[in-house]
Amino acid sequence: MSIMLSCLPDGSGCRSAVRESFGRTGRPRAAMTSDPSEVPDLRQRDETDARLLRQVASGDREAFSQLYDRFSGPLYGAALQILRDAAEAQDVVHDAFVSLWEKAAAFETSRGSAFAWAMTLVRNRAIDRLRMRRRRTELLADSAPEDLGYAGDFHAFTGGDSAALDDNARLVRAAVATLPPEQQKALELAFFSGLTQEEIARKLREPLGTVKARIRRGLLKLREALAPKL
Amino acid sequence: MIDERQEELASLHALDLLERGERSRFEGEIASNPQLQVLVRDLRETVSHVASAVPRPLPPPGLKTRVLASLPPAPPEAQPVPRGQIEWFSLAPWALAASLALACVWLGLQWTSSRTHGELLRTQLALTETTLQGTRQQLEAERIVRQRQLSNLEQEVATGSAQIAEARRQATEREQQVARLTRDLRSQISLANLKITALASLLEQTPKASAVAVWDPVQQEGVLKVEKLPALRPTQDYQLWVVDPQYPNPVDGGVFSVDPATGEARLVFKARQPVSNISAFAVTLERKGGVPKAEGPFVLLGK
Numbered sequence: 001m002s003i004m005l006s007c008l009p010d011g012s013g014c015r016s017a018v019r020e021s022f023g024r025t026g027r028p029r030a031a032m033t034s035d036p037s038e039v040p041d042l043r044q045r046d047e048t049d050a051r052l053l054r055q056v057a058s059g060d061r062e063a064f065s066q067l068y069d070r071f072s073g074p075l076y077g078a079a080l081q082i083l084r085d086a087a088e089a090q091d092v093v094h095d096a097f098v099s100l101w102e103k104a105a106a107f108e109t110s111r112g113s114a115f116a117w118a119m120t121l122v123r124n125r126a127i128d129r130l131r132m133r134r135r136r137t138e139l140l141a142d143s144a145p146e147d148l149g150y151a152g153d154f155h156a157f158t159g160g161d162s163a164a165l166d167d168n169a170r171l172v173r174a175a176v177a178t179l180p181p182e183q184q185k186a187l188e189l190a191f192f193s194g195l196t197q198e199e200i201a202r203k204l205r206e207p208l209g210t211v212k213a214r215i216r217r218g219l220l221k222l223r224e225a226l227a228p229k230l
Numbered sequence: 231m232i233d234e235r236q237e238e239l240a241s242l243h244a245l246d247l248l249e250r251g252e253r254s255r256f257e258g259e260i261a262s263n264p265q266l267q268v269l270v271r272d273l274r275e276t277v278s279h280v281a282s283a284v285p286r287p288l289p290p291p292g293l294k295t296r297v298l299a300s301l302p303p304a305p306p307e308a309q310p311v312p313r314g315q316i317e318w319f320s321l322a323p324w325a326l327a328a329s330l331a332l333a334c335v336w337l338g339l340q341w342t343s344s345r346t347h348g349e350l351l352r353t354q355l356a357l358t359e360t361t362l363q364g365t366r367q368q369l370e371a372e373r374i375v376r377q378r379q380l381s382n383l384e385q386e387v388a389t390g391s392a393q394i395a396e397a398r399r400q401a402t403e404r405e406q407q408v409a410r411l412t413r414d415l416r417s418q419i420s421l422a423n424l425k426i427t428a429l430a431s432l433l434e435q436t437p438k439a440s441a442v443a444v445w446d447p448v449q450q451e452g453v454l455k456v457e458k459l460p461a462l463r464p465t466q467d468y469q470l471w472v473v474d475p476q477y478p479n480p481v482d483g484g485v486f487s488v489d490p491a492t493g494e495a496r497l498v499f500k501a502r503q504p505v506s507n508i509s510a511f512a513v514t515l516e517r518k519g520g521v522p523k524a525e526g527p528f529v530l531l532g533k
Contacts, residue, residue, distance in 0.1 A: 061301070068294055074282030076289035081281075090293050097297045112271050112278075119278035124246060172283035190245045191281055197247050215245065216238040223276045 049114035050107075057104035064101060071115060072097075074169070075122045082126040082192045092129060096121040123191075130194035175225040183218035190215050232265055240266065244273035416448075423447055427511050429456075429532035436460050439493065441530050443511040445472075450504060454486070454497040456513070459529065461490035468529060469520045472501045473510040480512060481505060485520040509533065 049070065055063035072093060079089035099121055107117060176184060182204075189200045201208040232240075239256045242248050248256060260266045429441035439459045445452035454470055462468065470483035482502040488495040513530040 061298070064301070065294075065298065068297060072289045072294065073286045074284075076293075077284045077286035078281040080287060081284040086290075090290065090296075093289060094293060094297050094300065098300050098302075101301050112274050115282075116275045116278035119281055120274065123277075123281055127246065168279065169283040169286070172279050176280065176283065187280070190247060191277070192284075196249075197242065212238050212242065215247075216234070216241040219241040219244065219273055219276060220237060222280060223272050226276055226279060227272055 046113045046115070050109050053100075053104050053107050053114045056101060057107070064097075067100070067114075068097060071118050074115075075118060078119065078192075079122050079126045082123070082130055082194065088129055089126070092122055092125045096125055127194040134194070172222075172226060175222050178225065179218050179221060183214045183221075186211055186214040187218045187222075232263075232269060236263075236266055237269070240269045240273055243270060244277045425452075425508055427508075427532040429511055429513065429530035432528045432531055433460070436493075439530065441511075441513065441532070443470075443532060445505075445508055445511075447506070447508075451498065451500045452483075454483070454495075454499060454511070454513075456486075456488060456493075456495045456497075456530070458493040459488045459495070460493060462487055462515075465518050467516055467518050467520055468495075469514050469516040469524070469526075470497065470499055471512045471514065471524055472505055472508055473512060474501075474503075474505045474507055475509055476506065477503065479523050482520065482522065483511075485516070 049067070052063045052067045052070075056067060075096065076089055076093050079092045080086065083089050083092065096118065100118055107114060111117075176187075179187070185204060186200065189195055189203060193200065193203075195203060197208060197212065201211040204211060206214075236259070239248065239252070239259075243253065243256055243260075260270055423446070425443075425445040425447065427443045427445070429443060431437050431439035433439060436458060439457070441454055441456035441459075443452055443454045456468075459468065467485040467487060469485045471480035472483045473480045483499040484497060486495050486497040510531065510533040512524070512528055512532075514524045515526040515529050516524070517526070
């Protein structure tokens with residue numbers, strides 16, 4: 001990934017964006033956890049989501065409608081980023097919401113937030129479709145194409161209209177921008193490409209162990225940066 | 231305490247990048263490690279938020295309508311049971327029913343297990359029989375093949391014996407041929423060594439009398455053919471003499487008489503003594519039965 005919209009090529013803008021997102025001091029986790037102004041809102045958001053999902057479990061269509069309004073934007077964006085096809089992204093979001101309705105009673109807050117659960121549903125479905133599409137293409141061709149299919153330009157977290165993003169997304173983008181470029185690339189492929197570990201390594205022309213390590217370090221850094229806020 | 235390997239597996243698990251077997255093993259590990267559970271949950275959460283930070287085009291308005299229209303009837307609501315309001319005696323029938331149900335299930339499982347075991351044994355028996363039958367068929371096939379090979383070998387032996395007999399017969403023929411050739415060769419050699427001598431008349435009254443003597447030195451025998459010799463009186467014989475310088479007197483070759491009408495005769499003769507170098511053949515007129523040493527007049531002579 002190059003840099004965020006709010007970043008300058010030399011990275012100085014990133015630092016200011018991170019500072020803005022993480023608080024005036026720009027300090028990581030320890031400082032953020034001490035900022036009481038943001039955490040309650042995010043916690044409140046998760047609690048609201050969980051409450052709505054519980055209502056959905058009891059058959060409340062109004063609660064479901066509200067949940068759709070809260071989740072559909074990021075879920076559709078993620079599906080579109082993975083599939084690069086509006087119709088398929090809509091199908092995936094549709095199926096995920098129907099599944100959410102059917103399985104709402106199985107949701108447990110102890111295993112994560114309602115949003116994370118919904119995102120997992122969408123991401124898994126989108127990646128399944130992507131892999132199926134790739135297999136179909138490989139079968140139709142005489143052999144697997146040399147290019148592994150993901151046409152991503154490693155700008156997933158920097159494109160689009162940043163004004164349309166909520167604080168949460170801006171916070172995530174700022175955190176991602178602090179990662180070294182090679183970790184950003186590995187994570188973006190891991191998030192959106194639907195490629196396996198080995199395919200990502202081939203795509204990046206790096207040893208598998210190196211790619212795994214980059215994913216681990218990148219994700220742990222993001223967790224460290226975001227956990228107190230999200 | 232979570233090590234780097236677990237962190238790596240947790241990261242890949244959160245991103246659904248683990249292979250099936252790897253994922254199963256790791257999920258087993260998660261189940262027994264609360265710290266790992268927290269890490270996995272946090273990473274899942276992180277992934278979901280990172281995935282939501284992409285550009286967000288608004289979903290089409292019709293999508294919400296479509297989703298709402300697709301919703302099946304409301305799922306059954308889970309009814310939590312409030313604590314402290316349970317009347318224990320009311321549970322007795324349920325406990326009894328549950329016990330009976332458990333007993334039934336246990337018996338059913340036992341029966342199913344026995345039946346499955348029996349079926350398994352029957353299957354194994356069938357498999358063993360099939361294997362045995364296959365082995366028998368294989369052995370039978372091998373026996374047939376061996377028998378065929380044996381028959382072929384016997385046929386080859388018979389053929390070989392016939393060939394040997396034929397070879398022996400041919401060898402015998404060859405030997406006979408060789409013997410014949412040898413004999414012929416000897417004959418030819420003998421013929422080359424034959425001594426042929428013409429004998430002329432010494433009698434004035436029968437000047438046309440003549441004879442031919444052929445002598446085989448190898449066989450030490452010869453043939454005398456005479457013609458136009460005068461007929462003999464009954465008390466007389468003609469006697470053949472072989473002259474060899476190694477002896478002081480001619481060697482007796484035998485007596486003969488002639489056809490009185492033609493004066494012809496044919497005499498196969500052998501010398502009384504071994505002869506090596508013949509210088510002449512002679513015929514004398516002798517008394518009947520011949521004499522050891524020539525006494526009568528010479529009738530024929532050839533050198």
